[in-house]
Amino acid sequence: MVAKDIMNKIVTAAKRKTIGRDLAIKLLSGMYSGLPVVDDKGKVVGVVSEFDLLKAIRDGKSLEQVKAEDIMSKNPICVSENTPVEEIIDLMMKHNIIRVPVVRNDNLVGVISRCDILSNIVEPEFVTVFAD
Numbered sequence: 001m002v003a004k005d006i007m008n009k010i011v012t013a014a015k016r017k018t019i020g021r022d023l024a025i026k027l028l029s030g031m032y033s034g035l036p037v038v039d040d041k042g043k044v045v046g047v048v049s050e051f052d053l054l055k056a057i058r059d060g061k062s063l064e065q066v067k068a069e070d071i072m073s074k075n076p077i078c079v080s081e082n083t084p085v086e087e088i089i090d091l092m093m094k095h096n097i098i099r100v101p102v103v104r105n106d107n108l109v110g111v112i113s114r115c116d117i118l119s120n121i122v123e124p125e126f127v128t129v130f131a132d
Contacts, residue, residue, distance in 0.1 A: 003088060004081035006120040007102045007110030013038045014048060020063035020071065024053055033098055037072045042107040046072030047099075078103045081110070085117060 013036045014023060026032060027050050034049035052071040056063070061071075078101045079088055088100060092114060102110035 001085045001120070002081065003079050003083045003085070003102045003110070003112055006085065006116050007081070007112045008116060009110050011036065011101075011108060011111050013044075013108055014068045014072075015040075016045065016067065016069040018068045020053060020056060020061070020066040020068075023048055023068060024063055027053070035068075036076065036101040036108055036111065037068045038108055044076055044078055044101045044103055044106065044108050045069075046074050047076040047101070048072040049098075076101060079112070080104070088112060089117060 012026065012032065014026075016037060016039060018037075023035065026035065034047055034052075036044050037046040037048055039045050046069070048068050048071060052073065053063070056066050056071045077091055077095055077097060079091070081102055081104055083102075091097070091100060099111050099113040101108055102112060
């Protein structure tokens with residue numbers, strides 16, 4: 001199995017100039033704990049996480065003024081569509097990251113999270129019961 005087999009193909013990404021408040025609102029939606037940051041051509045230039053926002057707050061920065069490019073982790077770890085899942089797991093463990101952007105010619109085409117890997121490998125043994 002490779003990245004393109006399990007990646008999320010619908011990806012929300014921030015632009016460099018996205019302000020911290022907007023990043024926080026997106027992250028608070030519960031669907032994300034971090035977002036790739038892309039330039040105007042779709043190239044991944046960073047990743048911004050809840051942790052990056054917390055560091056900005058701790059450092060006295062206003063979420064109304066700080067921008068993604070100011071707080072993002074630069075030189076993000078990305079994988080190609082053909083990267084084997086085992087290699088992606090190794091990268092996640094080595095760098096203690098939750099998600100990795102998937103790129104084609106440096107442009108964002110998907111994202112893979114730890115949950116994506118697990119949900120594609122594990123067959124659940126649970127049932128949902130609805131009672132009156």
